[in-house]
Amino acid sequence: MEKLLLSELSRVYGSLLSELLEKLRRPPRRLYLRVNTLKTTRERVISMLSEEGIETYPDEEVDDAIFLEVKGPFNIECNTDKKIIVDDKTAISLLMGANLYRPGIRKWVAFEKGDRVLVVTGDNTPVACVETTTSHYHAINSEKGLVGVNIQSPYRAPSIAETKAYLKGLIYPQSLPSIITSHVLNPKPGELIIDMNASPGGKTSHVVQLSIGRTRVIAIDRSEGKVKALKSTLDWLGLNLNVLALPMDSRYIHLDLNLQNKADKILIDPPCSNLGVRPIIAFNRTMRDIINLSNYQRQFLKAAYHVLKPGGILVYSTCTITMLENEENILYAVNELKYNTVEPDYAPPYAEKISYKGITGYRFSPLSHDLPGYFIAVLSK
Numbered sequence: 001m002e003k004l005l006l007s008e009l010s011r012v013y014g015s016l017l018s019e020l021l022e023k024l025r026r027p028p029r030r031l032y033l034r035v036n037t038l039k040t041t042r043e044r045v046i047s048m049l050s051e052e053g054i055e056t057y058p059d060e061e062v063d064d065a066i067f068l069e070v071k072g073p074f075n076i077e078c079n080t081d082k083k084i085i086v087d088d089k090t091a092i093s094l095l096m097g098a099n100l101y102r103p104g105i106r107k108w109v110a111f112e113k114g115d116r117v118l119v120v121t122g123d124n125t126p127v128a129c130v131e132t133t134t135s136h137y138h139a140i141n142s143e144k145g146l147v148g149v150n151i152q153s154p155y156r157a158p159s160i161a162e163t164k165a166y167l168k169g170l171i172y173p174q175s176l177p178s179i180i181t182s183h184v185l186n187p188k189p190g191e192l193i194i195d196m197n198a199s200p201g202g203k204t205s206h207v208v209q210l211s212i213g214r215t216r217v218i219a220i221d222r223s224e225g226k227v228k229a230l231k232s233t234l235d236w237l238g239l240n241l242n243v244l245a246l247p248m249d250s251r252y253i254h255l256d257l258n259l260q261n262k263a264d265k266i267l268i269d270p271p272c273s274n275l276g277v278r279p280i281i282a283f284n285r286t287m288r289d290i291i292n293l294s295n296y297q298r299q300f301l302k303a304a305y306h307v308l309k310p311g312g313i314l315v316y317s318t319c320t321i322t323m324l325e326n327e328e329n330i331l332y333a334v335n336e337l338k339y340n341t342v343e344p345d346y347a348p349p350y351a352e353k354i355s356y357k358g359i360t361g362y363r364f365s366p367l368s369h370d371l372p373g374y375f376i377a378v379l380s381k
């Protein structure tokens with residue numbers, strides 16, 4: 001990892017930095033799902049999944065969260081000299097036990113159907129051993145489709161994609177801190193809530209779920225494609241209730257929509273450096289990226305100030321661990337934009353409450369509860 005970025009991270013983690021990097025390379029041992037409590041109960045979903053051979057467990061603190069256990073790490077012994085290189089996103093899913101599909105492949109060697117092939121990242125880290133289901137010739141000439149079945153990977157989690165509960169929209173894969181974020185927002189019937197970075201709709205749909213469809217939600221994302229993905233999540237979960245989904249640049253919401261002082265609550269879940277999302281297989285972010293992201297994130301906080309009601313609540317969350325994107329942005333919101341940080345009604349479980357130069361925030365750490373790195377702050381105007 002770049003030196004400058006390492007020193008940014010050591011502002012938070014100090015002497016625990018190398019332990020942190022080690023944790024970031026591994027997935028958390030629990031993989032979380034949110035239960036769609038508008039359609040079912042947690043107990044029913046757990047037994048439905050169990051009937052299909054998948055064991056899940058209720059979270060001890062969060063009443064609509066369940067988790068699967070991730071097994072590993074295992075060694076990969078593929079006994080082959082054939083290698084396929086995949087992109088980093090595909091590498092992560094293979095590392096967790098998923099099969100190999102055509103789109104993630106970057107470089108290959110010749111293979112026949114039924115061959116063993118080692119799948120590696122661009123920098124040659126092995127992520128899985130697969131048995132091919134097609135020949136190299138066929139795969140190269142198609143745009144999608146299965147290429148190999150994963151027979152060995154460092155980690156394994158049961159796949160829920162084919163289960164009834166998933167297909168019926170009764171569960172939604174989401175990290176525990178993300179699930180906690182909407183509880184912190186605590187939507188109430190009748191409120192007007194603006195989700196400024198809504199797609200693919202994990203938190204928007206949770207807001208609808210928690211208010212039984214009785215909040216008015218304006219859910220924004222930057223493009224038509226993103227809004228389409230958001231709507232399809234809401235439709236799949238049966239939670240497209242009172243949501244106005246808009247494709248626009250929410251940094252200009254105060255100029256483009258007539259909403260001055262109108263919102264009871266706002267959620268800002270902006271693009272971030274994702275350094276808390278585990279596992280990370282390549283640390284290729286630079287300090288320049290972090291600075292740019294931090295400046296970008298501030299623009300949402302600034303625009304939101306105009307549309308939030310006096311006394312309204314804003315929840316800011318990121319799945320990263322740099323101070324520039326978290327604490328420093330909240331400090332900016334308080335010092336430059338005149339928000340205050342406040343205590344939420346729902347104190348986030350598993351988070352460490354932090355104070356920094358007079359502001360408060362909540363930090364989820366890979367070190368304390370084996371969670372993703374994540375940050376939440378609650379502001380009021």
Ligand code: SAH
Binds near residue numbers: 196223251
């Ligand atoms: N809250 C979402 C995840 C949001 S990820 C969930 O829980 O599912 C961050 C999102 O911010 C991305 O979808 C990205 O497209 C969106 N985004 C980035 N810049 C934006 C802008 N200027 N205006 C609105 N949305 C933006």
